[in-house]
Amino acid sequence: MSVLEQRLPAVDTHDDLPLEYAHEDDALRIFGFWVFLVTDMLLFSCVFATYVILYRHTNMGPTPTQLFDVRGFTAETLILLTSSFTSGIGTYEMRRGHRGALIGWLMVTWILGACFIGLEVSEFVADVASGATMSRSAFLSAFFTLVGMHGCHVSFGLLWMLCLMIQLGVKGITHVTARKVFIVGLYWHFLDVVWVFIFTVVYLIGELS
Amino acid sequence: MPASVTNFATHFFVTGEPMIYGADVAIVLVSLAILFVLTYFKKWKWLWKEWLTTVDHKKIGIMYLIAALLMMFRGGVDALLMRTQLMLPNGRFLQAQHYNEIFTTHGTLMILFMAMPFIFAMFNIVVPLQIGARDVAFPYLNAISFWLFFVAAMLLNLSFVIGGSPDAGWVSYPPLADLPFDRGPGENFYLLSLQITGIGSMATGLNFFVTIMRMRAPGMTLMRMPLFCWAVLSASVLIIVAFPALTAALALLLIDRVAGAHFFTMLAGGNPMMYVNLFWVWGHPEVYIVVLPAFGVFSEVVATFAKKRVFGYASMVASMMVITVISYLVWLHHFFTMGAGPGVNSFFALASMIIAIPTGVKVFNWLMTLFRGRIRLTPPLLWTLGFVPNFAIGGATGVMLAVAPADYQYHNSYFLIAHFHQVLIGGTVYGMIAGMYYWWPKVFGFLLGERLARHAFWWFNIGFYVCFLPQYFLGYMGMTRRIYTYPPGMGWTTWNFISTLGAYMMGIGFILIAANIVQSALHGVRDTTGDPWDGRTLEWSLPSPAPHYNFARIPTVHSRDAWWEMKEARRRGEPVQESTEPLRPIHMPKSSGRPFILSVLFFVFGFGMTFNWYVMAIIGLLGVGICLVLRSFEFDTDFYIPVHEIEETEAAYGRS
Numbered sequence: 001m002s003v004l005e006q007r008l009p010a011v012d013t014h015d016d017l018p019l020e021y022a023h024e025d026d027a028l029r030i031f032g033f034w035v036f037l038v039t040d041m042l043l044f045s046c047v048f049a050t051y052v053i054l055y056r057h058t059n060m061g062p063t064p065t066q067l068f069d070v071r072g073f074t075a076e077t078l079i080l081l082t083s084s085f086t087s088g089i090g091t092y093e094m095r096r097g098h099r100g101a102l103i104g105w106l107m108v109t110w111i112l113g114a115c116f117i118g119l120e121v122s123e124f125v126a127d128v129a130s131g132a133t134m135s136r137s138a139f140l141s142a143f144f145t146l147v148g149m150h151g152c153h154v155s156f157g158l159l160w161m162l163c164l165m166i167q168l169g170v171k172g173i174t175h176v177t178a179r180k181v182f183i184v185g186l187y188w189h190f191l192d193v194v195w196v197f198i199f200t201v202v203y204l205i206g207e208l209s
Numbered sequence: 210m211p212a213s214v215t216n217f218a219t220h221f222f223v224t225g226e227p228m229i230y231g232a233d234v235a236i237v238l239v240s241l242a243i244l245f246v247l248t249y250f251k252k253w254k255w256l257w258k259e260w261l262t263t264v265d266h267k268k269i270g271i272m273y274l275i276a277a278l279l280m281m282f283r284g285g286v287d288a289l290l291m292r293t294q295l296m297l298p299n300g301r302f303l304q305a306q307h308y309n310e311i312f313t314t315h316g317t318l319m320i321l322f323m324a325m326p327f328i329f330a331m332f333n334i335v336v337p338l339q340i341g342a343r344d345v346a347f348p349y350l351n352a353i354s355f356w357l358f359f360v361a362a363m364l365l366n367l368s369f370v371i372g373g374s375p376d377a378g379w380v381s382y383p384p385l386a387d388l389p390f391d392r393g394p395g396e397n398f399y400l401l402s403l404q405i406t407g408i409g410s411m412a413t414g415l416n417f418f419v420t421i422m423r424m425r426a427p428g429m430t431l432m433r434m435p436l437f438c439w440a441v442l443s444a445s446v447l448i449i450v451a452f453p454a455l456t457a458a459l460a461l462l463l464i465d466r467v468a469g470a471h472f473f474t475m476l477a478g479g480n481p482m483m484y485v486n487l488f489w490v491w492g493h494p495e496v497y498i499v500v501l502p503a504f505g506v507f508s509e510v511v512a513t514f515a516k517k518r519v520f521g522y523a524s525m526v527a528s529m530m531v532i533t534v535i536s537y538l539v540w541l542h543h544f545f546t547m548g549a550g551p552g553v554n555s556f557f558a559l560a561s562m563i564i565a566i567p568t569g570v571k572v573f574n575w576l577m578t579l580f581r582g583r584i585r586l587t588p589p590l591l592w593t594l595g596f597v598p599n600f601a602i603g604g605a606t607g608v609m610l611a612v613a614p615a616d617y618q619y620h621n622s623y624f625l626i627a628h629f630h631q632v633l634i635g636g637t638v639y640g641m642i643a644g645m646y647y648w649w650p651k652v653f654g655f656l657l658g659e660r661l662a663r664h665a666f667w668w669f670n671i672g673f674y675v676c677f678l679p680q681y682f683l684g685y686m687g688m689t690r691r692i693y694t695y696p697p698g699m700g701w702t703t704w705n706f707i708s709t710l711g712a713y714m715m716g717i718g719f720i721l722i723a724a725n726i727v728q729s730a731l732h733g734v735r736d737t738t739g740d741p742w743d744g745r746t747l748e749w750s751l752p753s754p755a756p757h758y759n760f761a762r763i764p765t766v767h768s769r770d771a772w773w774e775m776k777e778a779r780r781r782g783e784p785v786q787e788s789t790e791p792l793r794p795i796h797m798p799k800s801s802g803r804p805f806i807l808s809v810l811f812f813v814f815g816f817g818m819t820f821n822w823y824v825m826a827i828i829g830l831l832g833v834g835i836c837l838v839l840r841s842f843e844f845d846t847d848f849y850i851p852v853h854e855i856e857e858t859e860a861a862y863g864r865s
Contacts (some may be wrong), residue, residue: 028423137471139478
């Protein structure tokens with residue numbers, strides 16, 4: 001924040017709102033991020049549609065039932081859902097102005113997210129080792145792309161969260177960092193919702209069919 | 210020279226065509242000329258400071274406009290090459306492969322690298338000025354959008370001389386576009402350049418949606434907004450909901466091609482029709498994305514040059530919203546022949562016919578606005594009037610195509626070609642040229658001369674009918690699209706010959722537009738008032754060209770046609786807002802070179818992926834990641850313009 005800004009009359013600030021919404025500029029970015037999430041959701045839904053069209057086309061290769069490891073994907077689901085909860089606690093602590101607690105909960109979220117990615121990568125590695133590669137069948141192409149796309153999103157979120165933890169450590173909770181933490185929280189919850197759909201459409205239906 | 214190097218070079222560079230060698234020479238000469246001029250006149254710093262790093266929506270709009278005109282030239286040359294080849298039977302001007310490449314790049318360039326930047330030019334130039342804002346919601350992102358578009362255009366055009374152009378049609382359907390049938394890098398050029406520009410377009414849609422929803426001047430409710438802004442809002446909504454489908458389609462096809470997946474292959478359970486559906490889930494909204502802004506331009510132009518309020522404002526808004534929704538539900542009419550069954554085909558046929566109704570409402574509203582207006586037949590209005598019969602014919606043939614059983618006859622024939630050129634040129638291109646003439650003085654501070662403008666219009670407009678009406682007949686006579694030659698004795702020769710003449714007339718029209726711009730830049734009438742047309746909306750309340758902060762004081766809006774009302778109030782001698790309020794420092798975003806660098810790194814990524822040089826691709830992608838992280842750690846992103854500087858600028862414009 002520049003010196004000038006502090007001297008200006010606070011026409012576009014609202015003290016009754018949470019810190020991340022208090023400046024018009026930050027509120028604008030949060031709104032913009034919601035719109036971005038719409039595009040991302042539609043991107044996922046296109047790939048979901050492709051998966052649903054193709055998941056029975058196994059080309060005499062492994063079927064969903066043969067491929068999926070119930071314990072693995074259950075663990076992934078629990079871990080990711082928990083990480084969404086801890087990221088929510090982080091936002092709560094941010095609103096109370098507790099920088100240490102915020103960074104702590106982000107750290108917990110980060111570790112859970114990293115565990116999720118680790119499990120997913122090991123699942124993929126095991127699949128490929130058993131000959132279930134992307135080029136084996138249309139089902140596997142769609143499976144790896146859909147789940148992998150979610151995994152890439154989560155990994156990007158981890159990088160992002162790391163940057164924010166450093167910024168929080170250096171700058172503390174300002175209206176800028178608060179807005180960033182809030183937005184990464186939106187992103188994280190969104191990925192959680194997408195995972196709920198992957199859990200249902202890919203894993204549960206795959207196990208049942 | 211070692212054999213491996215020779216082998217690489219002959220595959221890397223396109224060889225064996227005299228026209229390509231000519232293009233090579235031209236590219237090298239033009240590049241050298243640009244380098245020489247920049248160095249000789251010591252303009253490098255100016256280029257970097259004023260253009261490459263700018264986040265000012267007006268400058269970004271100018272760059273979009275220049276790019277769109279250049280791409281229109283490039284795509285137009287493609288069109289003339291094709292028409293020359295088809296002028297007479299058994300044409301020997303182009304080889305079959307070369308013809309395939311040319312119709313592919315013609316379509317791709319015209320839709321994604323001409324129409325899209327042209328509408329974005331108008332978005333950028335007009336929207337913030339019309340809603341009384343100082344910039345778009347996310348200026349930095351806006352710069353990224355432009356540069357992504359720019360490097361993507363460079364990537365696609367590079368395919369012309371390096372590696373070979375894409376040749377599977379602008380829709381690039383698998384299995385033809387899949388690896389077994391299309392090995393060369395051409396198809397990769399297509400996929401990556403569209404992917405990169407698609408990201409930019411999506412960001413632009415988001416940017417303008419947020420800008421219009423959140424940054425309107427006080428008092429400007431949605432229903433007081435100029436109709437052009439409504440058109441941009443609808444187009445932005447469509448971009449937001451449609452472009453993800455393109456991203457998905459292209460990404461999956463790319464994964465098929467580089468990772469050996471089976472989404473759209475004929476083997477291992479792939480389903481090529483899935484691509485076709487995803488492509489048109491984007492593709493049909495896309496044609497409305499490019500035509501809705503043109504509708505917006507027409508609304509502004511008829512109101513200004515009839516000196517009347519737009520007739521039926523609310524119904525205009527309602528029709529645009531209805532078009533926005535229905536355009537998302539018609540995509541299957543591009544492939545009724547898929548054989549989806551009578552139920553599905555009927556649904557999409559009906560939806561496609563229904564969408565003609567709101568469009569018809571708009572046409573009647575424009576005509577009613579002109580009715581008993583005080584009409585000034587300026588170039589923008591000329592292009593608008595040219596649009597009306599064009600769109601009436603194009604709309605009627607569109608309804609004919611929407612009849613699913615009859616479509617089996619028209620499908621992929623020249624009837625279809627004539628139809629979509631009639632709506633895309635007659636709608637989008639006429640609209641964008643009208644908009645260019647209309648807002649040119651606002652952007653550059655001088656008017657485009659009317660005499661040459663009229664000549665250009667008539668050459669283009671008459672040429673248009675001479676070119677495309679024969680193609681309806683050719684379609685009826687069984688000529689299919691994308692054939693590179695035909696034998697004599699089909700009865701097609703006369704119509705093809707006439708059509709080619711029309712294409713050349715349109716070419717002359719384009720050259721005259723270019724001449725018009727050059728001539729007016731040298732001898733044009735300066736716009737000293739800022740309001741050369743006696744306009745109705747807020748952009749005309751500013752000096753031309755507008756200062757970089759746009760509004761020294763954000764205006765308060767009390768009604769539709771806000772500037773017209775202010776002028777009326779002034780004529781009645783009522784007090785005006787400007788003189789009463791003190792100036793305050795203006796908050797502006799800082800320029801940044803990163804959007805440009807980030808986009809160049811995207812180019813590196815795209816080029817690497819195109820040739821399957823993964824090391825290069827990974828370097829590019831890592832660079833993009835580093836740029837994003839650097840931006841995240843940048844806190845000092847904006848500044849304030851002090852009051853005395855605003856006062857000086859305003860005084861220089863002769864305003865207080």
